[in-house]
Amino acid sequence: MSKKTKPIEKDEVVIRFSGDSGDGMQLTGTLFSDTAALYGNDLSTFPDYPAEIRAPQGSVGGVSGFTVHMGHSEINTPGDYADVLIAMNPAAIKANVRWIKPGSTIIYDINNFTEKNIEKAGYKADPIKEEKLEDYNNIAAPISNMVKEALKDLGLDPKTILRTKNMFALGMVYWLFDRKLSYTEDYCDKKFKNKPEVAKANKIALRAGYYYAETIEALSPVRINPAPIAKGKYRNINGNMATAWGFLAAAEKAGLKLFIGSYPITPATGILEELAARKDLGVKSFQAEDEIAGICTAIGASFAGYLAVTSTSGPGLALKSEAIGLAVMTELPLVIVNVQRGGPSTGLPTKTEQADLMQVLFGRNGESPVVVIAASTPSDCFHFAFEAARIALEHMTPVLLLTDGFIANGSEPWKIPDLYDLPNIYPPFAEKEDGPFLPFKRDAKRLARSWAIPGTPGLEHRIGGLEKTIKGTVSYIPENHEDMVNIRAEKVERVVEKIPDMKVYGEESGDLLVVGWGGSYGHLITSVRELQTEGHKVSLANFNYIKPFPKNVRDVFQKFSKILVCELNLGQFADYLRMNYQEFTYEQLNKVQGVPFTVTEIKEKCIKLLEGM
Amino acid sequence: MAETTVTQYTSKDFKSDQEVRWCPGCGDHAVLSSVQKALTELGIPKEKFAFISGIGCSSRFPYYMNTYGFHGIHGRASAIASGVKIANPELSVWQITGDGDALAIGGNHFIHVVRRNIDINIILFNNEIYGLTKGQYSPTSSKGLVTKTSPFGTIEEPFSVGELVIGAKGKFFARTIDANISLSTQIYIEAAKHKGTSVIEVLQNCVIFNDGIHDVVADKEVREERTIVLKHGEPMIFGKGNDKGLILDGLKLKVVRLGENGITENSLLVHDATEPNPGIQYMLANMRYPEYPVALGVIRAMTGPTYETAVEDQIKEVQKTARIKSMEDLMNSGSVWEVE
Numbered sequence: 044m045s046k047k048t049k050p051i052e053k054d055e056v057v058i059r060f061s062g063d064s065g066d067g068m069q070l071t072g073t074l075f076s077d078t079a080a081l082y083g084n085d086l087s088t089f090p091d092y093p094a095e096i097r098a099p100q101g102s103v104g105g106v107s108g109f110t111v112h113m114g115h116s117e118i119n120t121p122g123d124y125a126d127v128l129i130a131m132n133p134a135a136i137k138a139n140v141r142w143i144k145p146g147s148t149i150i151y152d153i154n155n156f157t158e159k160n161i162e163k164a165g166y167k168a169d170p171i172k173e174e175k176l177e178d179y180n181n182i183a184a185p186i187s188n189m190v191k192e193a194l195k196d197l198g199l200d201p202k203t204i205l206r207t208k209n210m211f212a213l214g215m216v217y218w219l220f221d222r223k224l225s226y227t228e229d230y231c232d233k234k235f236k237n238k239p240e241v242a243k244a245n246k247i248a249l250r251a252g253y254y255y256a257e258t259i260e261a262l263s264p265v266r267i268n269p270a271p272i273a274k275g276k277y278r279n280i281n282g283n284m285a286t287a288w289g290f291l292a293a294a295e296k297a298g299l300k301l302f303i304g305s306y307p308i309t310p311a312t313g314i315l316e317e318l319a320a321r322k323d324l325g326v327k328s329f330q331a332e333d334e335i336a337g338i339c340t341a342i343g344a345s346f347a348g349y350l351a352v353t354s355t356s357g358p359g360l361a362l363k364s365e366a367i368g369l370a371v372m373t374e375l376p377l378v379i380v381n382v383q384r385g386g387p388s389t390g391l392p393t394k395t396e397q398a399d400l401m402q403v404l405f406g407r408n409g410e411s412p413v414v415v416i417a418a419s420t421p422s423d424c425f426h427f428a429f430e431a432a433r434i435a436l437e438h439m440t441p442v443l444l445l446t447d448g449f450i451a452n453g454s455e456p457w458k459i460p461d462l463y464d465l466p467n468i469y470p471p472f473a474e475k476e477d478g479p480f481l482p483f484k485r486d487a488k489r490l491a492r493s494w495a496i497p498g499t500p501g502l503e504h505r506i507g508g509l510e511k512t513i514k515g516t517v518s519y520i521p522e523n524h525e526d527m528v529n530i531r532a533e534k535v536e537r538v539v540e541k542i543p544d545m546k547v548y549g550e551e552s553g554d555l556l557v558v559g560w561g562g563s564y565g566h567l568i569t570s571v572r573e574l575q576t577e578g579h580k581v582s583l584a585n586f587n588y589i590k591p592f593p594k595n596v597r598d599v600f601q602k603f604s605k606i607l608v609c610e611l612n613l614g615q616f617a618d619y620l621r622m623n624y625q626e627f628t629y630e631q632l633n634k635v636q637g638v639p640f641t642v643t644e645i646k647e648k649c650i651k652l653l654e655g656m
Numbered sequence: 657m658a659e660t661t662v663t664q665y666t667s668k669d670f671k672s673d674q675e676v677r678w679c680p681g682c683g684d685h686a687v688l689s690s691v692q693k694a695l696t697e698l699g700i701p702k703e704k705f706a707f708i709s710g711i712g713c714s715s716r717f718p719y720y721m722n723t724y725g726f727h728g729i730h731g732r733a734s735a736i737a738s739g740v741k742i743a744n745p746e747l748s749v750w751q752i753t754g755d756g757d758a759l760a761i762g763g764n765h766f767i768h769v770v771r772r773n774i775d776i777n778i779i780l781f782n783n784e785i786y787g788l789t790k791g792q793y794s795p796t797s798s799k800g801l802v803t804k805t806s807p808f809g810t811i812e813e814p815f816s817v818g819e820l821v822i823g824a825k826g827k828f829f830a831r832t833i834d835a836n837i838s839l840s841t842q843i844y845i846e847a848a849k850h851k852g853t854s855v856i857e858v859l860q861n862c863v864i865f866n867d868g869i870h871d872v873v874a875d876k877e878v879r880e881e882r883t884i885v886l887k888h889g890e891p892m893i894f895g896k897g898n899d900k901g902l903i904l905d906g907l908k909l910k911v912v913r914l915g916e917n918g919i920t921e922n923s924l925l926v927h928d929a930t931e932p933n934p935g936i937q938y939m940l941a942n943m944r945y946p947e948y949p950v951a952l953g954v955i956r957a958m959t960g961p962t963y964e965t966a967v968e969d970q971i972k973e974v975q976k977t978a979r980i981k982s983m984e985d986l987m988n989s990g991s992v993w994e995v996e
Contacts, residue, residue, distance in 0.1 A: 081993050226991075278992045288987070295983050302743055304735075322971045323978035324986065327742055332768040336735035339728070339765075343708070343739020346726055347747070351739070369729050459987045479673075497724035497740070497747055500703040505672070505718050507727025508711075516674065517719065 055114030057122030062131025072109025083269025154187035207248035214252025283313030289428025297468035304340035394637030417561030549582030683834030694844035731762030818941025
């Protein structure tokens with residue numbers, strides 16, 4: 044790595060790796076983002092892959108992408124449009140052409156732009172011409188031929204050789220962004236510990252790509268300096284892993300063991316997978332025969348004294364509804380995670396959406412209140428999973444934790460917390476008193492009943508789905524039922540005493556308050572910060588606590604002239620706000636395309652509203 | 657001081673303060689008595705019992721037991737009980753269920769708990785009818801049964817509980833008659849002692865909606881002639897005066913009379929409940945009157961690893977060599993970097 048053109052310094056860049064499902068784009072993107080994080084950039088990533096494991100090769104439906112947004116300052120979204128597109132085949136051009144900036148750099152494997160592949164992608168001739176991309180910075184790299192040439196002496200089969208194409212492309216991108224290869228080389232050594240020749244092939248391809256980029260001089264290297272981030276230890280984390288870890292931390296802080304009962308479902312499976320791997324920390328994970336058994340085993344484990352969780356996505360949540368009602372009725376601590384995806388029905392399994400809000404709040408028979416919390420970034424899933432567990436355990440209630448496909452799969456650097464800073468969790472364990480144990484006796488403050496664990500002498504009792512009196516006796520007395528309905532609702536409302544006030548990003552008053560909830564935070568904060576820099580009186584309130592709402596919502600709302608509620612559905616949260624805070628007028632920005640907002644569209648909407656003032 | 661001996665209980669210790677609300681004459685009363693009696697024989701402290709049920713008449717059972725109890729939702733008792741047992745293997749977990757609860761709405765959970773061999777004792781009250789919803793056919797109703805939802809007779813084949821259990825790789829299956837308290841008590845004790853999922857089918861009478869459905873074999877007058885009580889290691893003999901038995905004729909079971917055609921007790925099959933190959937046990941479980949006597953007693957009791965033990969063993973095994981021993985270790989594992 045001798046001669047170097049002096050790199051151009053830039054604040055941020057968005058890179059999109061794109062190819063066939065089998066091209067290894069997810070890995071390539073992950074390796075690149077790890078390298079960027081180690082270098083000290085702030086970043087946000089988003090994988091975007093088809094629901095089919097191997098869609099027809101070369102087809103647009105089979106394109107798998109991985110976006111990395113890295114910067115010298117704070118990064119909150121994976122970026123709307125890419126500065127650099129790596130396209131391993133013509134279909135990758137087709138799938139991404141609307142997501143790249145005008146004049147961006149397109150690196151593509153010209154050897155893969157065969158007549159057949161061009162046709163498969165739905166083009167007649169040269170995709171670059173057809174898409175009118177001739178003026179872009181196009182690098183037609185003969186990636187396939189180059190790896191064949193570079194690896195011809197290793198005695199590997201052609202398939203293995205071609206599998207290193209992604210490393211060649213990655214090498215090119217490393218040169219472009221002035222990065223070291225060492226992290227990726229170490230990775231190859233570890234990954235292919237038992238196949239040293241494959242490790243070697245990947246490393247050669249990586250280096251060949253790097254040198255190729257240097258040689259062709261068609262690219263100007265770009266430098267993104269490290270971001271000024273708080274001191275401490277960091278790691279990259281995605282939302283599903285952060286969720287799983289939040290539960291582990293909560294179990295440790297509560298002195299309880301952790302049980303997860305779940306059924307595999309995209310995009311929530313990562314939570315079950317991570318906890319299944321945590322036998323080292325004593326987790327009991329149970330892959331159930333269906334969604335219902337997932338939650339019912341968790342309810343059983345909760346009855347037996349565990350911190351119990353179940354994870355799913357929309358369709359699975361629908362199946363769990365009756366059992367959530369059982370947890371409401373039996374007043375057992377339980378966390379249900381819903382990693383939202385596009386719906387209804389099977390919908391868009393691998394795409395993101397925020398359209399399960401009403402289902403979570405109201406999708407059960409009877410008066411069936413649960414606490415609802417939504418995480419907003421990949422890494423804060425840790426915090427909100429911890430919070431969900433804390434509230435469930437201390438208030439003896441099921442808690443629904445909402446995340447979504449975008450933050451579950453997206454990743455960002457995470458400052459590793461000090462466990463001493465997390466609060467201890469104190470579940471209201473029952474103690475032996477004189478007289479019979481009363482399962483539905485409550486503490487006066489929280490209205491939480493006490494938790495008597497089977498195996499404890501003298502606390503034998505019965506609970507179940509039928510309405511009960513304080514003694515746990517089945518009761519059809521009209522007044523008792525109404526009392527219990529009110530108490531269960533009030534118990535959930537009183538959680539408000541144990542949650543923080545709503546935070547406003549920006550000035551506490553102004554022309555426009557952008558309101559969001561959960562996973563659209565990143566795009567909203569980016570938009571609002573840009574608008575603030577441009578001189579607009581815009582602030583953001585992003586909800587994480589949805590039921591109960593924080594105490595100060597009304598105070599926050601009334602200091603702004605206009606309120607704009609942005610969400611990835613047809614307006615569920617806006618309607619929920621209308622139910623609860625009727626005195627305000629809510630403007631809406633809604634999108635239901637299976638993809639996050641873009642900063643551009645949020646800003647456009649805001650400016651339109653501001654202009655009308 | 658920790659108590660080292662377990663209190664010697666009487667049945668009364670297991671009775672809760674709740675009034676039992678099953679219909680007068682319902683077979684459930686007898687099952688409750690038999691279970692309460694069986695528990696006194698186990699030497700297990702009262703607080704270690706957990707009774708988990710689904711929905712249906714029989715599923716009210718936990719309310720009448722002075723133990724830990726959980727009245728769940730329809731069909732899901734197997735799943736709730738699985739969670740309880742996996743979380744705390746020290747508990748003696750009992751599932752109370754019916755033919756509708758376990759085999760219709762809960763069929764999926766039922767076959768999977770059996771397959772996993774979780775150490776739960778499942779008492780399946782089989783009255784071949786839906787009682788709580790007032791008389792609709794169930795998955796065990798005989799073909800042609802006229803009920804409120806089958807006014808012209810059912811057109812579907814019923815499940816045989818034993819066949820289903822064996823098909824689901826079940827390792828313990830027993831059958832009893834509700835009113836036969838001594839046999840039932842004995843079976844519940846054996847089921848409790850068996851490590852792994854135990855399924856006990858109780859031929860239970862619904863006095864209101866399907867009265868007498870099992871009388872053809874369960875009635876005291878005919879019981880000895882039309883049922884056979886299987887005992888491990890003993891010849892398969894039955895009938896008033898023990899005059900009949902079972903032999904293997906080619907690939908089928910055959911009822912024979914002792915003393916006829918040179919048949920003696922030595923010619924009869926000897927019951928082996930522990931035989932892993934379920935061939936004979938399967939045939940025994942499927943015997944139907946009038947061709948055969950209906951088999952009672954423990955038909956299959958084969959030992960095998962239990963799920964909840966395997967879970968804990970795997971955790972111990974992993975922990976032996978694991979580098980991650982705390983949350984702190986986990987968070988600092990893999991790719992971690994320091995920002996100065």
